[in-house]
Amino acid sequence: MESSKYKTMDKFKFPMMDLHVHRSENLTIEDIVAKSQQLNMKIGVMENIAPWGITNDAQLKEYINAIKPYPVYIGLQPMSPGWSKNLSSELIAQADYIAMDPQIVTKGNGYGETIMLWEYDAYIDDPDEFMKRNMQHYMDILTGSEPLDVFACPLFLPCCIQRKYDILWTKKRLQQIVDAARSRDIAIEINDTAHVPHEDFILMAKKAGLKFVFGSDSRNHTVGRLDYCKRIAQRCNLTEEDFFIPKRYRS
Numbered sequence: 001m002e003s004s005k006y007k008t009m010d011k012f013k014f015p016m017m018d019l020h021v022h023r024s025e026n027l028t029i030e031d032i033v034a035k036s037q038q039l040n041m042k043i044g045v046m047e048n049i050a051p052w053g054i055t056n057d058a059q060l061k062e063y064i065n066a067i068k069p070y071p072v073y074i075g076l077q078p079m080s081p082g083w084s085k086n087l088s089s090e091l092i093a094q095a096d097y098i099a100m101d102p103q104i105v106t107k108g109n110g111y112g113e114t115i116m117l118w119e120y121d122a123y124i125d126d127p128d129e130f131m132k133r134n135m136q137h138y139m140d141i142l143t144g145s146e147p148l149d150v151f152a153c154p155l156f157l158p159c160c161i162q163r164k165y166d167i168l169w170t171k172k173r174l175q176q177i178v179d180a181a182r183s184r185d186i187a188i189e190i191n192d193t194a195h196v197p198h199e200d201f202i203l204m205a206k207k208a209g210l211k212f213v214f215g216s217d218s219r220n221h222t223v224g225r226l227d228y229c230k231r232i233a234q235r236c237n238l239t240e241e242d243f244f245i246p247k248r249y250r251s
Ligand SMILES: [Zn+2]
Pocket: 020, 022, 046, 077, 217
């Protein structure tokens, strides 16, 4: 039996959903549906549009058809700007929402390398130069013309510079991100696994009228725990009206 002290908190004022769940060897779609019922929580399944995930219409169609029969949301998670070029817009429109994170930064260091932010050995030679490039990447995603509903895993930094989080994420940068998201009504994911974003950013986004979603970013038994999400949402006093809810739900 799972337990967490946060489970015993008062009733939440926000809709309990986990919109960032990946299928894996350890987590089938049947496992996800069982978890959704057990937790009485709506779940959004995500699939990456990336070299290791969906790369063409046939695969996109196969994914949508595989998930459609189940009572979950169908999410798409492209990894790089330009993702929609080779996919049919009719098929893309069959997804219930599209979420994108800024975790793959091309030319992310002085060696011209592509940085996968989540990897332990992500190599950052100059934190300030990285942040300039990182902000450009954020803006490419947020101000682009491809469909986007949710900005996932915002503000996550590679582990070599994580301890400088509060220095590197200046108020000016945070506001630039909020303004860009606001201009296209893109919701902000609160990522349970990475514990991002932090309170100051959530409050700035809330003030600007942005919506939020909870996402565990899980592919195993941690689906739907959402301990960080619940804690920070309570602290920021988020309520139902602060949340993005996908339009369709299959039940
Ligand atoms: Zn993901």
